[in-house]
Structures are given as structure tokens and as C-alpha cells.
Amino acid sequence: RDSCDSAIDELLPIHRVPQDDPLPAAALHAGWRALGWWLVGTSRAMLTLARRHAVDRVQFGRHISSFQAIRHRLAEALVAVEGAEATLQAAAECDEDPGLAALLAKAAAGQAALTTARHCQQVLGGIGFTAEHPLHHHIKRSLILDGLLGSARELTRQAGKTLVTTGSAPRLAQL
Numbered sequence: 001r002d003s004c005d006s007a008i009d010e011l012l013p014i015h016r017v018p019q020d021d022p023l024p025a026a027a028l029h030a031g032w033r034a035l036g037w038w039l040v041g042t043s044r045a046m047l048t049l050a051r052r053h054a055v056d057r058v059q060f061g062r063h064i065s066s067f068q069a070i071r072h073r074l075a076e077a078l079v080a081v082e083g084a085e086a087t088l089q090a091a092a093e094c095d096e097d098p099g100l101a102a103l104l105a106k107a108a109a110g111q112a113a114l115t116t117a118r119h120c121q122q123v124l125g126g127i128g129f130t131a132e133h134p135l136h137h138h139i140k141r142s143l144i145l146d147g148l149l150g151s152a153r154e155l156t157r158q159a160g161k162t163l164v165t166t167g168s169a170p171r172l173a174q175l
Contacts, residue, residue: 011141029102031149036088036102036109039145043081043109043116046138050074050120053127064123073119077112084112096171100162103155110152113142 023031051074054065064070087108094101117139121128128135146152163169 025099028149029099032102032106032155033088033091035145035148036084036091036106039106039109039113039142040081040085040088042138042141042145043077043084043113046116046120046135046142047074047077047081049133049135049138050077050123053124070123073123077116077119080112080115084109094171100159100169103150103159103162106149107152107155107159110146110155113146114152117142 051065054070054074055063057064084105088105091098091101091105120135121139124133124135127133130136150158
């Protein structure tokens, strides 16, 4: 394998796989889980940046963290990230259908990262669009990671087809 330099984010360890070299199923499942954890990590970093901004920024004589709309955006992003993390942990322990569990975990993490990016961008406002603020690195990273080995949308469709074909879903949690 030859290494591939990412023009957008040099911290991502991306490698080319020859087209004629099929990826073993276990490697694909591990890749989905690994990408999911990267997505959760960058989502948490975006939440930290947005929270810090909301606590520090004063508008109309009040910290913007006191505004209900800001709190709702941050809460929705946090719920998405926590759900993705729980799905990833369950996928790591799933014996019933580890492939489908890993696929669902990567899809959940990708969707959580996109939701978090959208909400954090709104919380940060104009400063989040600037090159001086680190948020843009995390947004780019989220978009890249979500697209690798299937986007959240693609994997959700694939999971739906698999569930219809098999007629059952893996147990991701003991209730």
C-alpha cells in the first residue's frame, strides 16, 4: 500500500488500496468502526468549540449560552454524538451480526458528525467560517470521514436493504 497525502487534513491516516485487491469483510467492519470513532471524536471537538464560544460570547448584554435556541442546538448535537458513541460501543461487543452492527455504527456516527457540524456552525456564526477558527478543520474532517467506506446516507440505505433481505436486526443492547 502506498500512502496518500490528504490535501485537506494531513492528520488523517488515509491509504490507497489497489482496486483489484478486495477488502476482507473483517477489515471493512473494523474500518467502519474506526471511522465511526474518528467521527465521534471530531464531533466532540466541535461541541467543545461551540460550547466555549457560547459561554464566552456576549450579545444583547447576555451570554449567548443563555439563549434557548443555542442550548437546543448544542443539546441536539450532544444527543446525536452520545447515541453514535453508544452504537459504536455496542457494535464492538455484538456477536450476532458484527458486519451490520458496524455498518449501523458508522452510519450513526456519520449522521451525528454532520448534525453536530451544522449546529455548531450556527452557534459559532460568522467566526466559524473563518480560517482563523479551528471549526473548519473539524467540518472538513467530518465530511471526509463520512464519505470514506460509505456515507451515512449510503450506509443507511445499505442497512435497510440488508434488514429487508434478512428479516431481522442484530441486538445492539440488552434491555
